[in-house]
Amino acid sequence: MLPCSQVHWKILPAICRQLAISLEKEKISRKRIAALLGTTPAAISQYLSGKRGGSPLGKKARDRCAALAKKMAAGKAGQEAVNLEIARIIAIAKGGRAKKRNPCAVCASRSANESG
DSSP: OOOHHHIIIIIHHHHHHHHHHHHHHTTOOHHHHHHHHTSOHHHHHHHHHTSSOOSOOOHHHHHHHHHHHHHHHTTOOOHHHHHHHHHHHHHHHTTOOOOSSOSOHHHHHHHHHHHO
């Protein structure tokens, strides 16, 4: 299993890049993409130009990002649902199985602590 630093420095930026690409295909403005991903328009420009998030994702992870982007663009995914799906995509990118209810013990414990 990859250490959390690998997730933070390689996998999560690659997921954000793929989400930015997919959201742009959904005709969402860069400013709105930045708001949806909790970052800046400048960061979105770097994702889209390939200067950030360059680690490759497998097809299954890319497909899940595209499906999530469609839901986000349509306003059908709240922040909690987005966070949970990103945790599942991380599990897929790491090569693990995405569990239905608890894909990542770290993310699940953080969610429980934030909601309590």
